Amino acid sequence: MPVIFEKSVSGCKGVTLPVSDVPVQHAIDANYRRAEDAMLPELSELDVVRHFTALSRMNYGVDTNFYPLGSCTMKYNPKITEKIAALPGFAALHPLLPQLSRGGMLTQGALEVIYELEQALCEITGMDAFTAHPLAGAHGELTGMMIIAAYHRDKGNRKTEILVPDEAHGTNPSSAAIAGFTVRSVPTDPDTGVLVPEALDGLLNEKTAAIMLTNPNTLGLFNPHIEKIAALVHRYDAQLYYDGANCNAILGKFRPGDANFDVVHVNLHKTFGTPHGGGGPGSGPLGVRKHLEPYLPISRIVKRSDNTYALDYDHPKSIGYIAPFYGNFGVCLRAWAYILMQGRTGLIDISENAVLNANYIMHSLKDDYDVPYLKTCMHECVLSAKNQAERGVHAIDIAKALIDEGFHPPTVYFPLIVKEALMIEPTETESKGTIDAFIAAMKRIARMARDNPEKFRAMPVTTPVGRLDETRAAREMDVCYRG
Ligand SMILES: *Cc1c(COP(=O)(O)O)cnc(C)c1O
Numbered sequence: 001m002p003v004i005f006e007k008s009v010s011g012c013k014g015v016t017l018p019v020s021d022v023p024v025q026h027a028i029d030a031n032y033r034r035a036e037d038a039m040l041p042e043l044s045e046l047d048v049v050r051h052f053t054a055l056s057r058m059n060y061g062v063d064t065n066f067y068p069l070g071s072c073t074m075k076y077n078p079k080i081t082e083k084i085a086a087l088p089g090f091a092a093l094h095p096l097l098p099q100l101s102r103g104g105m106l107t108q109g110a111l112e113v114i115y116e117l118e119q120a121l122c123e124i125t126g127m128d129a130f131t132a133h134p135l136a137g138a139h140g141e142l143t144g145m146m147i148i149a150a151y152h153r154d155k156g157n158r159k160t161e162i163l164v165p166d167e168a169h170g171t172n173p174s175s176a177a178i179a180g181f182t183v184r185s186v187p188t189d190p191d192t193g194v195l196v197p198e199a200l201d202g203l204l205n206e207k208t209a210a211i212m213l214t215n216p217n218t219l220g221l222f223n224p225h226i227e228k229i230a231a232l233v234h235r236y237d238a239q240l241y242y243d244g245a246n247c248n249a250i251l252g253k254f255r256p257g258d259a260n261f262d263v264v265h266v267n268l269h270k271t272f273g274t275p276h277g278g279g280g281p282g283s284g285p286l287g288v289r290k291h292l293e294p295y296l297p298i299s300r301i302v303k304r305s306d307n308t309y310a311l312d313y314d315h316p317k318s319i320g321y322i323a324p325f326y327g328n329f330g331v332c333l334r335a336w337a338y339i340l341m342q343g344r345t346g347l348i349d350i351s352e353n354a355v356l357n358a359n360y361i362m363h364s365l366k367d368d369y370d371v372p373y374l375k376t377c378m379h380e381c382v383l384s385a386k387n388q389a390e391r392g393v394h395a396i397d398i399a400k401a402l403i404d405e406g407f408h409p410p411t412v413y414f415p416l417i418v419k420e421a422l423m424i425e426p427t428e429t430e431s432k433g434t435i436d437a438f439i440a441a442m443k444r445i446a447r448m449a450r451d452n453p454e455k456f457r458a459m460p461v462t463t464p465v466g467r468l469d470e471t472r473a474a475r476e477m478d479v480c481y482r483g
Helices: 045-057 079-085 101-125 136-156 172-177 225-235 289-294 329-364 397-406 432-451 453-458 469-474
Strands: 129-131 162-167 182-186 208-213 238-244 263-266 287-288 300-303 311-314 383-386 419-423
Touching: 079 329, 101 129, 101 263, 101 287, 101 300, 101 311, 101 329, 136 208, 136 238, 136 263, 136 287, 136 289, 162 172, 172 182, 172 208, 182 300, 208 225, 225 238, 287 289, 329 383, 329 419, 329 432, 397 419, 397 432, 397 453, 432 453
Parallel strands: 162 182, 162 208, 208 238, 238 263
Antiparallel strands: 129 287, 263 287, 300 311, 383 419
């Protein structure tokens, strides 16, 4: 499709302003005036509208079709939360308005939203205190690592290592490393697909500052040994970190705080119905138990005895500022509206349906694809294309074929410990009809891999560009446009 500059017609105008009948008051100094006209496309208003409408139709999103991108939770975001986030009383609020006195009437509502959101997240995860400051999941992890470092420093503990299971999201080891820790990888048990307590032998010791766990893990499996692992870890005063980026399987079912986790981050943009994709916007609030509360970033939001809300900076042990103002407010607001809208029973329904949908897909496809861990999964399931790969059809080929079937591909080649991984997260918002259509497409693709494996080479054929050489694109990046 031509870029808008190629559609330009010299002299064509979108808007024609009347000739000015007011005398020129301040002519721009000749030094600052252009010698030539700016190179801008010249088009009519209608041509501009058609150009951008056509581009928008080339986008793929949750609002256009099924998007089972595992670990990313591309569920439908109710439009009511968009409406609430756009209310001028919130959207037009300046972050430097006073909290109280004159102007306080304008900011008290926003402070209340964040306060109530933090309280709700405490209740949902079983933690004692939350901060809505972190601007993404990875940022929440980094904040958690900094808090754990501050805690150990304060106690005089000499701790240098963080344990991370080998199936963890890549942000876990990155966050620990950026916070100054050495990362040690813990192998997942190949038979059961979860971390077993014995795996910590020889890894867990006096130097261990914390272990970061995702539960259910990235294989979609819930770890039944959590209590035992918690006891082992706490014996060394190491902290138990819960990567709750995806809480879609545990809402109202399992609270990390009840299982003795010390630190939890949640991704509002994954679990709590706020739109994301293409890098943001996000929000990764962090919760801690009592003993870590003094280290939370400032400012904190407090509710005073007269029911007003204020920002509190008086926390001498705090790790300090991690972001300007207070979090990604628009995302927090959407999440708070979403939680209120769902209520207690609605949140429980989310988990039950997310888990049901993932198990339905896994069992419907178990004869067509290898399932490395065929047992009840949580909100996502991991299949493997290893049998198809023997005929030359790899996970990436299946992903491209799905595009031609009209679906967004699942996450591929992650978790790293499963060969040819296809990680499918249907979410709770999809109807049975949509999920059945996806299953039918996956079955057609499995049949094609058996009968016509060479057909995959050319796919996708329905997109504006076909199969790209992604490695070459990364190594020899050239972003110049040539018509
Ligand atoms: C998405 C995700 C993260 C990272 O969250 P971002 O908001 O993308 O930084 C961390 N852990 C898990 C398990 C995730 O799914």
